[in-house]
Amino acid sequence: MVTRMDAKIYDTTVEVTWCAGCGDFAILKALKLALADLEIAPHQVLLVSGIGCGSKLPDYMNANGYMTIHGRPLAVATGAKLANPELHVIVVNGDGDSYGIGGNHFVHTCRRNPNITQIVENNQIYGLTKGQYSPTSDAGFITTTSPDGAIEAAFNPAAIALAAGATFIARSFSGDPKHMAGVIAQGVRHRGYALIDVLQPCVTFNRVNTYAWYRERVYHLEEEEGYEPSDRTAAWHKAQEWGERIPVGVIYQVEGVPTYEDQVKALEGGSPVSRLLELARAPALEQYESLKEQFV
Amino acid sequence: MEYREFITQVRERGKLASFEEAEATTLSVMRALSEVICRERAVSMQPCLPVELCCILELCPPEVDPFIDMQTFIGWASADLDAVGMPDRTLGGLDLFAVDCADEAVRRCGLVFCVLKCCMDRSQQEALARELPEEVCDWFRAA
Numbered sequence: 001m002v003t004r005m006d007a008k009i010y011d012t013t014v015e016v017t018w019c020a021g022c023g024d025f026a027i028l029k030a031l032k033l034a035l036a037d038l039e040i041a042p043h044q045v046l047l048v049s050g051i052g053c054g055s056k057l058p059d060y061m062n063a064n065g066y067m068t069i070h071g072r073p074l075a076v077a078t079g080a081k082l083a084n085p086e087l088h089v090i091v092v093n094g095d096g097d098s099y100g101i102g103g104n105h106f107v108h109t110c111r112r113n114p115n116i117t118q119i120v121e122n123n124q125i126y127g128l129t130k131g132q133y134s135p136t137s138d139a140g141f142i143t144t145t146s147p148d149g150a151i152e153a154a155f156n157p158a159a160i161a162l163a164a165g166a167t168f169i170a171r172s173f174s175g176d177p178k179h180m181a182g183v184i185a186q187g188v189r190h191r192g193y194a195l196i197d198v199l200q201p202c203v204t205f206n207r208v209n210t211y212a213w214y215r216e217r218v219y220h221l222e223e224e225e226g227y228e229p230s231d232r233t234a235a236w237h238k239a240q241e242w243g244e245r246i247p248v249g250v251i252y253q254v255e256g257v258p259t260y261e262d263q264v265k266a267l268e269g270g271s272p273v274s275r276l277l278e279l280a281r282a283p284a285l286e287q288y289e290s291l292k293e294q295f296v
Numbered sequence: 297m298e299y300r301e302f303i304t305q306v307r308e309r310g311k312l313a314s315f316e317e318a319e320a321t322t323l324s325v326m327r328a329l330s331e332v333i334c335r336e337r338a339v340s341m342q343p344c345l346p347v348e349l350c351c352i353l354e355l356c357p358p359e360v361d362p363f364i365d366m367q368t369f370i371g372w373a374s375a376d377l378d379a380v381g382m383p384d385r386t387l388g389g390l391d392l393f394a395v396d397c398a399d400e401a402v403r404r405c406g407l408v409f410c411v412l413k414c415c416m417d418r419s420q421q422e423a424l425a426r427e428l429p430e431e432v433c434d435w436f437r438a439a
Contacts, residue, residue: 026368030363176361177361204380207375215331
């Protein structure tokens with residue numbers, strides 16, 4: 001009999017300190033649902049985050065967690081995956097941490113294709129530091145650091161990930177937790193680097209990109225007849241869409257591309273963790289053989 | 297009940313500063329409701345609600361997301377609440393600070409629910425309550 005895992009297994013008693021109504025709540029819930037749906041146990045998961053409101057998420061989940069310095073979770077996650085490829089390594093960080101401070105790591109993770117999943121809590125603003133414009137803020141967005149409106153064009157995560165060679169690129173909206181849980185599950189199942197950019201309102205500092213703003217614009221790619229995520233050209237066009245209509249769902253996916261860890265020669269004899277475990281087991285095996293000779 | 301009377305009642309019950317504030321509150325809470333009720337429920341509520349509010353309920357998606365909980369509901373319902381305080385001068389900067397508006401958001405949901413219940417009979421209230429996320433259902437029943 002197959003027993004479905006209950007998402008409650010990921011619950012903790014830690015008090016959540018996000019603002020009431022924050023889109024991060026739905027992301028937390030969707031991640032728990034996705035992992036439970038995939039029947040992945042908490043000890044098999046490593047959540048890696050950076051600094052920011054969303055990066056507090058590992059504290060709120062019963063799983064292995066690692067809060068790194070600002071912008072560096074992808075580097076740490078890649079290292080963790082190389083050390084122990086058995087782990088499901090999931091990076092959870094905000095748009096500033098991922099695309100701003102960690103922008104360099106983002107581009108190079110896309111081209112390296114480690115078998116990790118990244119969920120970006122993209123609220124188009126720096127929330128924890130009280131409302132400065134972020135890499136994904138739209139041009140003209142007024143904040144304390146852009147009193148005349150943001151000058152730069154917004155960073156386009158999907159287009160940049162596609163150009164840099166990412167093998168799974170998806171987007172979801174925190175107002176649709178069921179859809180988001182499905183997309184996260186697809187990302188975790190994908191063998192290679194999976195980017196899931198989640199559009200989420202910051203209910204305190206971003207009063208432009210609200211739940212209603214997103215609801216008026218998002219549409220599901222799954223419902224678009226003929227859309228094939230393996231079509232790179234079609235994905236490129238979808239990645240450019242922003243403004244009046246915003247596509248959510250799997251924008252691009254290509255399978256069968258070797259992962260970074262597949263190609264590291266030093267791992268051919270096993271991962272560092274598996275070798276350590278072997279070493280730890282060896283004396284026990286010798287002891288066992290010796291005892292067997294004595295008593296059997 | 298007429299639209300203007302509905303908003304006035306929300307304003308009076310909540311001692312809100314203006315008609316416009318009460319109206320914004322009502323529209324936000326109704327928009328939140330539209331995310332968690334099915335189309336059939338929205339249609340069944342039409343005879344007892346002002347047409348302006350029915351239009352908002354009609355925005356409900358074709359399929360209700362069963363995982364929308366009280367936090368997402370509050371996110372929709374508090375869209376009009378000012379959640380930013382004065383510049384934080386303790387550090388000499390111009391940074392704003394966040395104001396915890398959870399209690400106020402829940403109170404305002406209660407205000408709108410209270411007037412909404414006045415427009416509905418008991419069976420309609422029960423049918424609506426059954427479709428609400430758990431905690432939101434509690435606020436509705438308590439209103």
